[in-house]
Amino acid sequence: MTTRIRPLALALGLGLAVAAASPDAGAQRKRAGRAPAAPAQCTDFYAQANADWLQAHPASAPDAAASALAGLAERALQQQRELLEEAMRAPRNEVQKLLGDFWASGLDEAAVEADGSRPIAPLLSRIDAIRRSRDVPAAIAALHQVGIPVAFNFAPDVDLRALDRHIGYFLQGGTGLPDPAFYTRDDADTRALRGRYRGYVRQILALTGTPPARLDADVDAVLEIETAIARKAQPAADLTDPFRTYAPVPVAELARRYRNLQLGAFLGAQGVENDLVSLPDPALFAELDAMVQRVRPEPWQAYLRWRVGDAMAPYLSRSFREASFAFRGQVLAGQPEPPPRWLQVLEAINTAAGPMLGREYAARHMSAEARALALRTAAQVHQAQLAALEHAAWLGPEARAEARAKLQALEIEVGTPRRDLDYTVQPMGRGSFGGNMLIASTWRHREEMRRIGKGNAERRWDMLPQQPALAYDLAQNRLIVTAAVLQPPVFDPADPATVYGAFAALVGNQLTRAVDGRGARVDAGGALRDWWTPAERAAWARLGERLAAQLAAQDSPGVPGAKVDGGRVKDETLADLAGLELAWQAWSAAHPQADQAEHQAFFRAWARLWAQQAGGNVAAGRLAADIHAPGPLRSNVPLANLPAFATVWGCQPGQPMRMPEAGQVRVWR
Structure with a gap:
């Protein structure tokens, strides 16, 4: 059908405990002249901020993995499941009636089995009617x-x-x-x-x-x-x-x-x-x-x-499904067993009727207040970026003017696409899951074809509202924030520090894409035109190279003896740093009276985004291919380059979480 993700403080803590228990008086006298040990938050802030999560999610099998953001994705799936269950029992509108019938037909495995290949019989008859070239x-x-x-x-x-x-x-x-x-x-x-x-x-x-x-x-x-x-x-x-x-x-x-x-x-x-x-x-x-x-x-x-x-x-029926999974699931994808039936049906609905489910998901799980707060916060980050342009040392005057024009033209869309679809669909009923799949797929193909033509490019997003995502759309110069991403650990309206330390930082990460090396290839009017000079490209490359050197000096978590590939992950880390800088500026402007505890909560929210555990095989695979730094470094490296972090947490020169000023990388400060 058409379709269009080891804590390092533990060893340190044990080492300190052993030293403190040592009866060697001479050793104690020898240590008396040394500087005091750095506090945990200034040694490995990721481990300190995520201590509870890491304890609750210990590293397990070599092929196992968990992360805070994966937990968010799993929660979104369960929310979709609950929505469909309610739509099946008591639909509140015509779209829910369609979805509820679709869901019910997929869960009724006995009916699917009895249906056999009947759903595709009309298509096969159409093929059998071919007589001539x-x-x-x-x-x-x-x-x-x-x-x-x-x-x-x-x-x-x-x-x-x-x-x-x-x-x-x-x-x-x-x-x-x-x-x-x-x-x-x-x-x-x-x-x-x-x-x-x-x-x-x-x-x-x-x-x-x-x-x-x-x-x-x-x-x-x-x-x-x-x-x-x-x-x-x-x-x-x-x-x-x-x-x-x-x-x-x-x-x-x-x-x-x-x-x-x-x-x-x-x-x-x-x-x-x-x-x-x-x-x-x-x-x-x-x-x-x-x-x-x-x-x-x-x-x-x-x-x-x-x-x-x-x-x-x-x-279709079990014989079809087992044949498909044996080749496509096991041979090609390496999956040991198929997902549970409810997840198979949910994936099918998202494939064929995803925008329908997205509309109902947003109506249920995104309040008007949350949407307004997300829009307001993103706008504040947007304004912080416009202000930061004026002192970005890596931009020359002409490129700065181009960037300003592009950012001023940028739009922000939250929750669902601005333009809704035509939900005129043939009734589905609960009798045939395969038949419903074809009905829904025909509808989605029709709506996709309606995107073709002048003025229709923004008709929908390339992700669904029920999928947690926050992304910059280069072609349309817009920031897209889905309904599903507006929940912890990314967004919590009751916790302003999370709204800025996590959500606003991700917004800043993506808004930077409008004017970075790739974004500079499209101008404010949407024309493909490189408005950076060689000097800007060289300056941006130097920022990345300096970050790459910092990253390459770090051990790769979960892969003994390996170092991080700084060259591969530097671009995403640079965007993380840029986003964190902008979020801090937006937070400081919006909360000028915030106390020390609130400032600390801002940085804790950032670090908690990247909580993760990965078995050895998974960690090795990520080291070889992932363009993002491992969670501990994705948290700590940008923070160590931000003077505000060291100030808020009292980190002193020479401590790991305080990069020397001469070595700090700065994008928007």
């Missing part, structure tokens, strides 16, 4: 309409020449393995994977009704079609560059260039009337165009039946 493009278009992309992908995204609108992007897709290289590499592991994949394709084709006598031929047909697509596709890693996928083409030219694929008719079937699309891989689409004629209808039928069965397998 010219029937294939219409079948492809019909499957895209219900949210099952075949042969290729098509989705809205920003027009890089006009960021105020979305256009449709024709992109590679339509294969069942995650990387085109899996179809062409010839090493032993890849051959073994293809063997497992072949078995999975065979299972799904059999479940969709392919006669036993045709199975081998149909499996061959599927793999031949997918291999032909993969041979013309680009490496998966290349698709992360948005400029690589942006190649605007007039729709009229597409219709002439790919007559067999009938792309003009395809767009009409999706309800897209725009005159421009992006198609970055003409060789791939030329191959698809040729395949429409070259490949007989029967192989196309096998391929399309497989794609439907694979896409819908998680939502």
Whole structure:
């Protein structure tokens, strides 16, 4: 279907206890002339601030992990579950009625089992009706309409020449393995994977009704079609560059260039009337165009039946689900067992009807007062950043003016997108979970297609309101704060220190992205234009390099003998430091009478965001790949660079949590 995360103080504490108990009088006299030991908050503030959490979440199995933010995500899932349970029992509006029926149909496993493959029977009949080559493009278009992309992908995204609108992007897709290289590499592991994949394709084709006598031929047909697509596709890693996928083409030219694929008719079937699309891989689409004629209808039928069965397998009877999980869950994702049924159903609802659930989630879990406080606090951080521009030493006068204009144009959206959707949906009922999945997926695809066109780029967010998230949207120059993130440990209206020390710091982190090295590639008007000079780029790089040196000197928690990769995590740490600086300025302006205890609570709220435990395997994996510093360093390194922290907590020169002034990195102070 379409879809669019070891405390260090313990050893120190034990060491001090042993020393204090020593009967060696000579040693005591020797220590008398030494400086007193640094207090815990000036040695490892993370461990001191999170002592209770760390005690309640001890390190366990090598593959286990826990964190304060993971706890927030789990709470949001439980809140969604409770909402759906109530919508099932007593819906309060039409959207809740749809959601409640969807939820009930998914939890009724006996009904799902009895339903078998019936939900996809109309789609399979549509495929069986293919008689000639010219029937294939219409079948492809019909499957895209219900949210099952075949042969290729098509989705809205920003027009890089006009960021105020979305256009449709024709992109590679339509294969069942995650990387085109899996179809062409010839090493032993890849051959073994293809063997497992072949078995999975065979299972799904059999479940969709392919006669036993045709199975081998149909499996061959599927793999031949997918291999032909993969041979013309680009490496998966290349698709992360948005400029690589942006190649605007007039729709009229597409219709002439790919007559067999009938792309003009395809767009009409999706309800897209725009005159421009992006198609970055003409060789791939030329191959698809040729395949429409070259490949007989029967192989196309096998391929399309497989794609439907694979896409819908998680939502059908047990035989489909077990086949899908055995390959996609265990072989590809390494999952030992499937999630509980309620979570599977919730994931399905978020995939197909996520914006519906988001609307109801925000109405239930975000009060008007909390939203107003979040908006007000974010605006204060925004103002602190505008003021800080005037003394940012790394910005020259022209870049400072560009940054000011961009920040003045920035918008802040909290809770849900400003523009609601059209919730006109075919009634679902409780009889067929797979049928409801197709109804909801068709609705979501329709709403996605409506994003295409001038003025529709801000139609929705790229995350759901029920997912905890706080992010800067570079294309739309807006800060997005979801409803789900407005709860502890990020946000607590009853605790101003948390609102600033955690939430405001994350806001500052993301607002800095508007004018950092990446943000400087888009100007206030939304044009792609680099408004930094080489001098600004060099100055920003020096800030990162200085932080990288600080980080690289630190032990990596949970990985004995390893140091943190400062180069990999420096950019995110720099954003953390910038956000903390802005949050402190906003807090100081909003609470000028705050006492020492309140100031201390501000910094404690920051450190508590990053509480985490990770088994050895998880810690090693993060060390090798994570772009964020481990929790203890994500807490402590920015704090050690902030003079206000040392002042509030009384940390003295030479103590670990007080970086010497000459070595401090500063972004917005």
